[in-house]
Amino acid sequence: MVNSKLSMSQQCVLVAKKTNRIMKCIMKSTAKSSDISRSSEMILPLYLALVRPHLECCSGLLSTGQMWSSWSRSQWKATRMIRGQEHLSYEKRLRKVGLFGLQKK
Template identity: 50%
Template sequence: MHRHSVGAYLLDSSSLESDLGVLVDDQLTMSQQCALVTKKASGILGCIKKSVASRSREVLLLLFSAVVRPHLEYCVQFWASHFKKDEDLLERVQRRATRTMRGLEHLSYEERLRELVLFSLEKRPRGDLINAYKYLKGGCREDGARLFLVVPSDMTRGNGHKLKHGKFQLNTRKKFFTLRVTEPWNRLPGEVVVSPSLEIFEACVDKVLCSLLWVTLLRQGGWTR
């Protein structure tokens, strides 16, 4: 409520702040950031559809992965959507992109993701896990010591490097990176967690997530390969 001024000029107050391209409101809901990202990504996808004659999955998937999806995932560890309506808004862009690829028009969205080996934007564990590795095992371990609390290895089963799930009072906190990454990290096999380098960790995580994707889609769709 304080009024700031520069010389004799009073500055207007605002409930929205832009930091490194991410819009943050005073409620930390990230809805306006989701709308902004969706608009940018949709515009780029529209340009691709108008300027690229090919409808092959090889061409369009490459373009989507290179110039559209990065907008949907930029700094998402910070601004992960809090509401279903925002998640649906982001997911709509990927739905449109996969629908335009030749040979996939008759398939459902889940089947198209399976064919293209893509993950739903609603569940983005890969980026979270990679960043968690940087904080816990990589070059950001000093910061990670302040962000995460590691459970002693003699008190855990599984990977031996599990994280303690912190307590929170505000419902918004459960979407924060340090809380939502705890469960997927704790589920990783021990040999993945102790990977000697980030490159090896990424390759191992891709294998784990791909296997989980197949199992999930098979259960949801009721079909076999």
């Protein structure tokens, strides 16, 4: 979707909402008490297959800091869900699982 100013910001907002819904499904499907379902071997493939492609499709179009922060939030949630990494900073969690921030992409 492109508005009259030839901006795809509306499309990016819809994609951000979609990724948030997907992240909620991932969070609900992984039991908090189970170490296996909260491991990086379980969370990262789900995030990389279901969420990250949506974020990357609009990443070149984003220019506002507010939009970047809402998009980075999905990745922040995914790394935070991994058991044993809850206490680490976002940058340390990214390094530990081998991901880059969306702005570097």
